[in-house]
Amino acid sequence: MSEVKLSASLRTEFGKGAARRVRRDHRVPGVLYGHGTDPVHLTLPGHELLLALRTPNVLLSLDIDGKNELAIPKAVQRDPLKGFLEHVDLLLVKRGEKVTVEIPVTAEGELAPGGYLLEHVLNALPVEAEATHIPEGVTVSVAGLEAGASILAKDIALPSGVTLAVDEDAVVLQVLAAQAEEPAAETEGEGEAAAEA
Structure with a gap:
């Protein structure tokens, strides 16, 4: 399984307005958590992340302000109509760790x-x-x-x-x-014949 390298940056603004601004810049808001650490709020490059997520359980090598972390996607939210990424939850992993x-x-x-x-x-x-x-x-x-x-x-x-x-x-x-369905016309005809008798 190959690693996909992405450059992420720390996110300091929160809320809907801040998330919309991030998406307007073709980036995706996300959160990185795991190993008992505090969640880290990030923004990730939208197009590169979209391509990476085409591989199920892709291993992401994140460069966060000079620090390197490994993560796998845990939850991905997409716009229901347009399909673009709205938010991603990433799980922090270590080499050799079982997940x-x-x-x-x-x-x-x-x-x-x-x-x-x-x-x-x-x-x-x-x-x-x-x-x-x-x-x-x-x-x-x-x-x-x-x-x-x-x-x-x-x-x-x-x-x-x-x-x-x-x-x-x-x-x-x-x-x-495969279950064959009875033709509806025959059943109606049988009901009429029974009524006449």
């Missing part, structure tokens, strides 16, 4: 013929990994699976050094039989 994160689960392969549906019970898998070696995600093969089949957390191969942070019998993916 609990959720990694995306991707299914690959074709289900058995028969119109089955694949349900993602867990879209993301909670795992514990070293902060500097968080996997970007896991891929699971669903080739040939039929209705009733399910993939449990313990069935997913994880990279070395990564462990599950969820019950190993938790269902991650399951295959469902």
